Amino acid sequence: xxxxxxxxxxxxxxxxxxxxxxxxxxxxxxxxxxxxxxxxxxxxxxxxxxxxxxxxxxxxxxxxxxxxxxxxxxxxxxxxxxxxxxxxxxxxxxxxxxxxxxxxxxxxxxxxxxxxxxxxxxxxxxxxxxxxxxxxxxxxxxxxxxxxxxx
Amino acid sequence: xxxxxxxxxxxxxxxxxxxxxxxxxxxxxxxxxxxxxxxxxxxxxxxxxxxxxxxxxxxxxxxxxxxxxxxxxxxxxxxxxxxxxxxxxxxxxxxxxxxxxxxxxxxxxxxxxxxxxxxxxxxxxxxxxxxxxxxxxxxxxxxxxxxxxxxxxxxxxxxxxxxxxxxxxxxxxxxxxxxxxxxxxxxxxxxxxxxxxxxxxxxxxxxxxxxxxxxxxxxxxxxxxxxxxxxxxxxxxxxxxxxxxxxxxxxx
Numbered sequence: 001x002x003x004x005x006x007x008x009x010x011x012x013x014x015x016x017x018x019x020x021x022x023x024x025x026x027x028x029x030x031x032x033x034x035x036x037x038x039x040x041x042x043x044x045x046x047x048x049x050x051x052x053x054x055x056x057x058x059x060x061x062x063x064x065x066x067x068x069x070x071x072x073x074x075x076x077x078x079x080x081x082x083x084x085x086x087x088x089x090x091x092x093x094x095x096x097x098x099x100x101x102x103x104x105x106x107x108x109x110x111x112x113x114x115x116x117x118x119x120x121x122x123x124x125x126x127x128x129x130x131x132x133x134x135x136x137x138x139x140x141x142x143x144x145x146x147x148x149x150x151x
Numbered sequence: 152x153x154x155x156x157x158x159x160x161x162x163x164x165x166x167x168x169x170x171x172x173x174x175x176x177x178x179x180x181x182x183x184x185x186x187x188x189x190x191x192x193x194x195x196x197x198x199x200x201x202x203x204x205x206x207x208x209x210x211x212x213x214x215x216x217x218x219x220x221x222x223x224x225x226x227x228x229x230x231x232x233x234x235x236x237x238x239x240x241x242x243x244x245x246x247x248x249x250x251x252x253x254x255x256x257x258x259x260x261x262x263x264x265x266x267x268x269x270x271x272x273x274x275x276x277x278x279x280x281x282x283x284x285x286x287x288x289x290x291x292x293x294x295x296x297x298x299x300x301x302x303x304x305x306x307x308x309x310x311x312x313x314x315x316x317x318x319x320x321x322x323x324x325x326x327x328x329x330x331x332x333x334x335x336x337x338x339x340x341x342x343x344x345x346x347x348x349x350x351x352x353x354x355x356x357x358x359x360x361x362x363x364x365x366x367x368x369x370x371x372x373x374x375x376x377x378x379x380x381x382x383x384x385x386x387x388x389x390x391x392x393x394x395x396x397x398x399x400x401x402x403x
Contacts (some may be wrong), residue, residue, distance in 0.1 A: 001309070001327070002289050002291070002307045002308075002309060004271060004289060005271055005272065005273045005289055005290060005291045005309075006273070006291065008254070008256055008271065008273050009256050009257075009273035009274070009291065012238045012239070012256035012257070012273070013256075015171070015238060057393075061367065061393075064367065077346070079367065079393060142366060142367055142368055142369070143364065143365065143366050143369070143370070143371035143397070144364070144365040144366075145362065145363075145364050145365070145371075146362065146363045146364075147362050148359060148360065148361050148362070149359075149360050149362065149373075149376035149377075150358070150359050150360070150376055150377040150378070150379055150380065150383055151354055151355070151356050151357065151358050151359075151360060151374065151376065151377055151401055
């Protein structure tokens, strides 16, 4: 979010009302101080709006974590993966089904390291990863890739 | 009432303009002088002065009833640096100018060719042919379009759309809902972050792309990669959206 253009627009709109001063220098100065004083108030209002936006986005992206952060002094929404938990995505069901996977030793090590880094059990980490993939189903939307290719 | 002024200047003139509303046209003319014609009901209230090679044309008060709207036409030497603060004035820059800094709330801006461009705009659009150097663009809702940018481009946008036919330098775009379309991006460091705006980037052939791409709910479309072959110029490509689509394609 860029606050500076918003402040500029608000101050400009208020400036247009400055003709009420009718050329009176003292009134002009008072209006000028008033407009300048609005800056901090508008900045705080922008932070409040950013937090409201975060709540709204958070409600629509349940598998993401949405935070309000400061970027170069302006509020911004940072969207990251929600923390991995052992929670069953199929709420209310017992974890009594089993799938036996055969994986390479390297992949097993990668999974163990990723789960440890996320502070989750291996079972919880794998369950979370599979749940997210399965929930996408056949929907082609959503994409994530870190890759190198030539053009 | 009209005012006509003329000042002799050297090779590195700077034009400083501040007007509340109306129109500003800066046109490149001959070397050696700056000429200004101001049309306003309160033209005599404007400051029109020179300090060395710096020419200042400003309305004395943002609050005056009289003379808020004006028509200003200035002829400057080629390569003149221009600084304009305008609340709602339209700005037209004709010819080859130096570094240009614009701050406008709602007026549209057009230009032919400038050395560098720094624009902050609330709702005004920015349209131009060529920037020989870097571009810094901050806009809420005004759409921006450039034919060619030779330097680095940085844009912070809210709902404004951005279109650049060719950007030779690095590219950094942060946008909320505006679409970003770069026909050809020749830089080595390309970063676009968007919430709901679509992103479409053209990349040249003969490069090695180290890509970090993600969209939460948008669609992604990538070109068929070429077979790996020897050394290629590396390009860092970082594109992230929440719901905006991502499309990467070969530009040429």
